[in-house]
Amino acid sequence: MTRDTIPGLGDMQDLISTEIERWLSSCERDPLAPVHRWGLSPRGKLLRPVLVLQSAATVSGPREQVLPRGQLLPVAVGIELAHVASLAHDDVIDGDAMRRGRASVPSRFGTAHAVLGGDALFFALVQSLAVCHQHGATAEAVVEAVRIVGDSGRDLSAGVAMELMLSGCGQGLPFGGASGTTAYVEMVRLKTAALMSGACQIGAVLVGGCPQEVAALGKFGEALGIAFQIGDDLLPYEPGPISAAKPVDSDLRNLRPALPLMLAVDSANPLDRTRLASGDMRWDEVRALVRDSGAVLRARELRDEYVGRALTALNALPATEHRRHLAALVDYALGGG
């Protein structure tokens, strides 16, 4: 699914991209400006800001009550800035040299600037919430958005910390089996899905969505985020050439709990398990082992379960064209394109 198959998506991404450029221009005198510019290029799908805007469109009532969509742009971009911040910090944590097909922020600017650049982008999200009020969102709605941002950010950090705990191919912690999958889903809910859920809720809250609508969009974003992360974990095992966007061996090198690997470790014989846990298996061997174990199929099943949950959550919302576009974003998000 490309951006052309969802009406208005391309325009929305262009608007967001222009707003990012405006934001970058506003911080040209900031010593961190080159770091921010690097982290924000290339742009990617801009999934999280699109979720903010599309969620707002989905719940908005009579037109006169609704903020023009452009007035949500600063906070939509703020969510993308926080996402890029978390990527820079992740790359510090994982020691990853590549991101989106080129040098990662810490690889290009060093650890210090990657830490600081990320911190600044988190606070830029906070700034964008206040800007939203200047642009017409009610103070009550902004405060509720502040609560959601605070909670999502705490979840994000806790999720990455949980990932570190689960790293090491199950040495001393639940890894495979049912308890392993439960732990994986909880980790992914925190580290990936919380910000997507937050993006959907913020969009709804800021245009005055009712609590039921906000809750439904929160569930939608959470299930989408879990499905998205499983899809991301599956990428290195899909047929065809391996993507150059991120080193496929990063999860392996860091013994991270990626779902296919976790499931394969669970069903591997003791020798393979030991070799996997030691991290000294060649990548093509790992790939063959994971595929042959049936782990890829099982991971796809779990991904599709969460896709189903995301679509079901949307049933609580008015059946408009905007709701259909939101549903179409699930395919787009998981399309890897």
Add this chain to the structure above:
Amino acid sequence: MTRDTIPGLGDMQDLISTEIERWLSSCERDPLAPVHRWGLSPRGKLLRPVLVLQSAATVSGPREQVLPRGQLLPVAVGIELAHVASLAHDDVIDGDAMRRGRASVPSRFGTAHAVLGGDALFFALVQSLAVCHQHGATAEAVVEAVRIVGDSGRDLSAGVAMELMLSGCGQGLPFGGASGTTAYVEMVRLKTAALMSGACQIGAVLVGGCPQEVAALGKFGEALGIAFQIGDDLLPYEPGPISAAKPVDSDLRNLRPALPLMLAVDSANPLDRTRLASGDMRWDEVRALVRDSGAVLRARELRDEYVGRALTALNALPATEHRRHLAALVDYALGGG
């Protein structure tokens, strides 16, 4: 000056400390809880949260309009959490193994947990702003506090980035002389004073202080912060034993632009200048060179100038006992005790 010489200060610090303990208890199931507990012990002077509460007391009008001080405790603690976050990230950036007399967060838990723990604490500040509204602050006031927090956080990151630019004893960048001092003051205004100024403004805003009062307290906090950082830079050169709280050679090892060192480099002969810039001078030699150059006296003069500015800023506020307590906090903050 000890905490006993300012009426009510000890009680205020005890209240803040109890609220920190309550906050720590609330995140016991968070995988980052041990990191947070370590970073928040020992407590230090709790200067920033005291500034929040004392600023609120200074501007508060008729009693019925004023939030009970206890209701500002979550955001006062939130400011301390963000401060502790910045210390953990600073220790990652500087590679410092010691902080407040024991292992720094990255030294105790590793870089990954120091980065994540800091991120979580920044978002805990965001959460505390929303809590404040539940406790009775108006939504409008909270949104204004959100703006101040966003701006202060951006300044903080930019200030540390500027410090990195100025590091290296002036090789290729303004270091000594008038332009060096101007750059130093700007760096310190961003990296240290912005959060103190923000703490004062937030306290005032949340209890409904008028714009003039908020501005005066912002100026007070900014001047206090600059004086405080110069005092901190002076600590290793003061008579008596060197404090064990932070390795005194950290600034030197990282060639950081601490004011006495900058001023001494400016007046040093070419040989000493080269040796300082190479970072291979022994600590006792550096100390003697800086003292003998007159740099300590000049740094003290600049510190005292900013103390004067802080006290002058208070003149715009009602001449109450609370204003006197705020003035007394300047001595307390700079007392090193």
